[in-house]
Amino acid sequence: MIKNILRIKLVSILLAIFLQNSLYAQSICFTFDDGTLGDRPGYSFEKWNAMLLNKLKDNNVKTTLFVTGKGKDSERGKHLLESWNNDGHSIANHTYTHPNYNSPKVTFEQFKNELLKNDSLIKQYSNYQKYFRFPYLKEGNTKEKIKAFRNFLKEQNYKNGYVTIDASDWYIDSRLIKKLRTDPTFDLNKYKEYYLEHLWNCAQFYEKLAFELTGRHIKHNLLLHHNFAAALFMDDLIQLFKKKGWKVISTQEAYTDPIYNESPNNAGESLIYALAKDSKNYKGKLRYPAEDSRYEKKKMDELGL
Numbered sequence: 001m002i003k004n005i006l007r008i009k010l011v012s013i014l015l016a017i018f019l020q021n022s023l024y025a026q027s028i029c030f031t032f033d034d035g036t037l038g039d040r041p042g043y044s045f046e047k048w049n050a051m052l053l054n055k056l057k058d059n060n061v062k063t064t065l066f067v068t069g070k071g072k073d074s075e076r077g078k079h080l081l082e083s084w085n086n087d088g089h090s091i092a093n094h095t096y097t098h099p100n101y102n103s104p105k106v107t108f109e110q111f112k113n114e115l116l117k118n119d120s121l122i123k124q125y126s127n128y129q130k131y132f133r134f135p136y137l138k139e140g141n142t143k144e145k146i147k148a149f150r151n152f153l154k155e156q157n158y159k160n161g162y163v164t165i166d167a168s169d170w171y172i173d174s175r176l177i178k179k180l181r182t183d184p185t186f187d188l189n190k191y192k193e194y195y196l197e198h199l200w201n202c203a204q205f206y207e208k209l210a211f212e213l214t215g216r217h218i219k220h221n222l223l224l225h226h227n228f229a230a231a232l233f234m235d236d237l238i239q240l241f242k243k244k245g246w247k248v249i250s251t252q253e254a255y256t257d258p259i260y261n262e263s264p265n266n267a268g269e270s271l272i273y274a275l276a277k278d279s280k281n282y283k284g285k286l287r288y289p290a291e292d293s294r295y296e297k298k299k300m301d302e303l304g305l
Contacts, residue, residue, distance in 0.1 A: 053083060090129040092161055111149060191232075195229055
């Protein structure tokens with residue numbers, strides 16, 4: 001009898017572990033910052049923006065555009081917001097002019113008005129969501145500024161649009177555009193390989209950190225930018241994660257993970273980076289700034305990218 005009871009308990013424990021791991025299998029969503037309106041070598045803004053949206057649609061991926069408001073009242077700006085909104089993607093807040101809240105020159109009042117001004121622009125869209133993402137992922141250079149803005153977000157019924165995986169896709173994109181302007185025939189596969197490898201390595205780094213911190217696979221949120229590189233390589237990126245066994249989910253599903261209810265003391269950067277700082281167990285293992293062009297420049301120079 002006792003052996004049977006122990007057997008039943010063991011089976012129950014193993015089943016619970018299995019269900020826990022299944023529920024939180026490796027999963028990821030992609031979110032996009034800024035909203036770029038410029039033409040790119042060989043592509044009008046309308047064409048490459050449509051390329052990106054079509055690749056998301058073909059893969060049945062729903063995401064969020066954290067948009068900056070400056071210039072979005074233009075015809076191109078309206079086209080950007082309408083095209084993303086009409087395809088079922090969420091429209092969220094990334095300030096109006098993209099200031100750095102860590103700068104001593106940017107006050108709480110100024111930063112608060114950045115959110116409000118942008119909110120008045122984006123709230124007319126049907127898929128508008130009250131999520132706010134800090135430019136550069138900087139949440140304030142003093143405890144007073146951090147606390148003041150967190151309280152303001154609550155007052156406005158806004159949630160922090162956290163990311164768990166930070167990357168330097170913006171830097172790869174800037175070098176890609178520069179290269180194509182001087183050499184339109186350059187082999188894009190070389191940039192694609194670098195782009196995919198970089199983002200996969202970033203995902204592995206933050207997934208390892210997250211699992212060590214939580215003991216489970218969280219629902220990750222990868223920070224990307226609305227740019228030409230994403231338009232060219234988005235399909236490849238989605239397929240890469242799927243081939244590696246990850247589930248690609250919507251932003252809304254990702255934000256149901258309880259990890260996004262955390263409020264780290266070390267505010268700023270990736271949520272996982274901040275929680276790792278809070279733990280004080282990763283001294284010397286976390287670089288700052290967390291993701292920056294300086295880490296990619298030498299490698300890209302050597303590869304001729």
